[in-house]
Amino acid sequence: MNTHHAFPYPLGATLTRDGCNFSVHHTSASPVSLIIFNDDGTYCEYPFTAEYASIKYTFIDGITENTAYGFKIIQDQEALLLLDPYAKALKNTPHYQVPYTAEQSWTLAQSVVVDDQFDWQGTANPMIPxxxxxxxxxxxxxxxxxxxxxxxxxxxxxxxxxxxxxxxxxxxxxxxxxxxxxxxxxxxxxxxxxxxxxxxxxxxxxxxxxxxxxxxxxxxxxxxxxxxxxxxxxxxxxxxxxxxxxxxxxxxxxxxxxxxxxxxxxxxxxxxxxxxxxxxxxxxxxxxxxxxxxxxxxxxxxxxxxxxxxxxxxxxxxxxxxxxxxxxxxxxxxxxxxxxxxxxxxxxxxxxxxxxxxxxxxxxxxxxxxxxxxxxxxxxxxxxxxxxxxxxxxxxxxxxxxxxxxxxxxxxxxxxxxxxxxxxxxxxxxxxxxxxxxxxxxxxxxxxxxxxxxxxxxxxxxxxxxxxxxxxxxxxxxxxxxxxxxxxxxxxxxxxxxxxxxxxxxxxxxxxxxxxxxxxxxxxxxxxxxxxxxxxxxxxxxxxxIINAFSGSNRTKQKVEWYTPEGNYMTHSDWHGAESLCLHLNIYNGEKELLIIINQSNVPTRFELPKPKKYSRWSLICDTQDTRTSTKQFIFDYSLSPLSIAIFNAE
The missing domain is CATH 3.20.20.80 (Glycosidases)
Incomplete structure (x- = not known):
């Protein structure tokens, strides 16, 4: 045991070239000690040699990667092994026979010392917007x-x-x-x-x-x-x-x-x-x-x-x-x-x-x-x-x-x-x-x-x-x-x-x-x-x-228009009891326009399509009546099947 290298932070098991530092936050009445397991299942018990602000810590020389360990307390007059809250790996898959016993804890609660080094091969995070x-x-x-x-x-x-x-x-x-x-x-x-x-x-x-x-x-x-x-x-x-x-x-x-x-x-x-x-x-x-x-x-x-x-x-x-x-x-x-x-x-x-x-x-x-x-x-x-x-x-x-x-x-x-x-x-x-x-x-x-x-x-x-x-x-x-x-x-x-x-x-x-x-x-x-x-x-x-254009400070320049199937602007009364609508999303410079039409009714509905702001016609992206997407073009109107939604892009 080398007390000169012990440190309170970070908590958990921290591997160094000389051994491993063990640190745990502990305020309960039962004293806590460190258990280090050998490969054959036997173990050694070590006291924590230092304390700082309710953190107990010690340094053990010669500890290597994959060493199993745990923290021992006495509960109800039995030695109970606790899993490190900062454990980076577990020795065994967590499982026990109900009810949980102190004896079972000595298998379940074994943490493992981990070497954090890994070859990421220079791979960067994608950073998707x-x-x-x-x-x-x-x-x-x-x-x-x-x-x-x-x-x-x-x-x-x-x-x-x-x-x-x-x-x-x-x-x-x-x-x-x-x-x-x-x-x-x-x-x-x-x-x-x-x-x-x-x-x-x-x-x-x-x-x-x-x-x-x-x-x-x-x-x-x-x-x-x-x-x-x-x-x-x-x-x-x-x-x-x-x-x-x-x-x-x-x-x-x-x-x-x-x-x-x-x-x-x-x-x-x-x-x-x-x-x-x-x-x-x-x-x-x-x-x-x-x-x-x-x-x-x-x-x-x-x-x-x-x-x-x-x-x-x-x-x-x-x-x-x-x-x-x-x-x-x-x-x-x-x-x-x-x-x-x-x-x-x-x-x-x-x-x-x-x-x-x-x-x-x-x-x-x-x-x-x-x-x-x-x-x-x-x-x-x-x-x-x-x-x-x-x-x-x-x-x-x-x-x-x-x-x-x-x-x-x-x-x-x-x-x-x-x-x-x-x-x-x-x-x-x-x-x-x-x-x-x-x-x-x-x-x-x-x-x-x-x-x-x-x-x-x-x-x-x-x-x-x-x-x-x-x-x-x-x-x-x-x-x-x-x-x-x-x-x-x-x-x-x-x-x-x-x-x-x-x-x-x-x-x-x-x-x-x-x-x-x-x-x-x-x-x-x-x-x-x-x-x-x-x-x-x-x-x-x-x-x-469209989302990017409608986000942040530029959003006030964009246009949202709601239409009835007949091509009229939706009024307050139109929203009550209606089963169909048309949504026109337009970026202010006309570089992108989207049209969404929805028919919730059980009968086909003919929509008068609003005129695109810059382009001559609408190109159908999808109609959920069909199992395939589309590139068909429409100018004036479109018949939408019952219980369907269609998306158009202006071209």
């Missing part, structure tokens, strides 16, 4: 496990993301940014372990910056970095879904994996109980300095050592809380805004939690893009045929400026979506009226009840060609609305392949073919995949210049 960003949300395992084009040795793993076939698919579809469901190590809830199931989505963190060993062949750290490097080489960003609102330790009576054993004040408490604003038993207290440090340090680590391009924050309202109140000017948001590393990356908020005043859509500070459930719900209701949604769909098309002013675009563009990991897939949205979650083991009681879906006559799969055709058109309607709205489009990876979860709208525990993307595509799925690829390219060509 927000207006050009196409988000694709996916699960590391589920995305490639069943893809026959991916090398079978890496399917379902981090390296599967780096496979040539996977990257080719992403590029063919026009995806700029992959948003990965949580990859930080996850611990499954006790009720799932008792049913021999897992938290497939990963929203129950046991460590904030150790990649989950479940998706690695041998080395999770190097394999995840390899995947990110190869995606970056192909100009594809990687955004991580992160969970900082709670941890896997649960609430009162829950397990002790690390934070509970080191400092009870990591968590919010109310009258001696763990405050539960997350629905998961506890809430991290970001107003507590060590908690804020833990979040900030681990976020920076992902950016600096994994070259991550951004984060999507689960239940992000929790991060802005001081008990019942949300404050967009709180310490966490200020810390991120001034951080020279984090202020450069994309920050996406799920802007709510389940606590008091938990719905905070539109309230996050500049630099944060927010997921828009308003867009999701409006688009679903409108295309399902619900009345009096025309004004609302127009508001969502224009970027939800009732929530965020265009003066704050592009850094405050909403993240628009139809489907997310929770809820129905796009295919199920047009195939099921009710949720079918029996496989989850909760008698179909779990999952959202407000799906705003329809089956168009048959619940689930059908061979009826009329129903199939209508379902496919509804998918095109919703995707066209998504892609030609002001905002950042968020797509679900399963939707590119028309994947069905068999009506399960809460597949969080389904590590099965319910969740794994099915790459065996029928005729309709193949057509939809090709169509969606063309539409994403059309958005980049035609919609992105």
């Amino acid at each position: 927000r207006a050009e960003t196409i988000l694709l949300e996916t699960h590391v395992k589920g995305f490639t496990l069943l893809n026959p084009e991916v090398n079978k040795d890496v399917r379902g793993s981090y390296l599967g993301l780096a496979d040539a076939a996977c990257i080719a698919h992403l590029k063919q579809q026009g995806i700029t940014t992959v948003q990965l469901l949580p990859v930080a190590a996850c611990m499954h809830e006790p009720h799932l372990l008792e049913m021999d199931m897992v938290n497939y989505w990963g929203y129950n963190p046991i460590s904030f910056m150790a990649p989950d060993p479940r998706y690695a062949k041998t080395d999770a750290v190097r394999e995840l970095k390899t995947a990110i490097r190869e995606l970056h080489k192909n100009n594809i960003e990687v955004v991580l879904d992160v969970v900082y609102n709670h941890t896997a330790e649960g609430g009162n009576g829950g397990t002790t994996f690390n934070l509970k054993g080191l400092d009870q004040d990591y968590y919010l408490h109310h009258n001696g109980n763990y405050t539960n604003y997350t629905g998961c038993g506890n809430t991290l207290d970001i107003t507590h300095q060590p908690s804020l440090n833990l979040v900030m340090d681990t976020l920076r680590y992902w950016v600096e050592h994994y070259h991550i391009d951004g984060f999507r924050f689960d239940l992000a309202a929790t991060l802005g809380r001081k008990y019942d109140q949300f404050n967009p000017n709180n310490a966490f948001f200020k810390a991120v805004a001034q951080d020279p590393i984090l202020r450069k990356v994309k920050l996406i908020a799920e802007p709510w939690d389940i606590g008091p005043n938990g719905y905070q859509v539109g309230q996050f500070p500049d630099g944060w893009n927010e997921c828009s459930d308003k867009f999701r719900d409006t688009a679903k209701s409108f295309w399902r045929g619900e009345q009096n949604y025309l004004k609302s769909i127009a508001t969502r098309l224009m970027g939800s400026r009732d929530l965020v002013s265009a003066s704050r675009w592009p850094h405050k563009l909403p993240v628009n979506y139809i489907s997310y990991h929770d809820g129905f897939t796009l295919q199920d949205l047009v195939s099921y009226k009710e949720r079918h979650n029996y496989a989850n083991g909760e008698e179909n009681r779990d999952g959202h009840g407000d799906n705003r879906s329809d089956n168009y006559g048959v619940e689930g799969p059908t061979s009826n060609p009329r129903i199939i055709a209508l379902r496919e058109k509804q998918k095109r309607n919703m995707m066209t609305t998504l892609l030609f709205s002001f905002g950042i489009p968020h797509l679900l990876a399963a939707d590119n392949c028309s994947h069905t979860q068999q009506g399960n709208n809460n597949a969080y525990c389904q590590d099965s073919d319910i969740s794994w993307v099915n790459w065996t595509l029928n005729k309709e799925a193949q057509e939809f995949k090709a169509w969606l690829s063309e539409m994403i390219q059309a958005r980049q060509t035609h919609m992105v210049p």
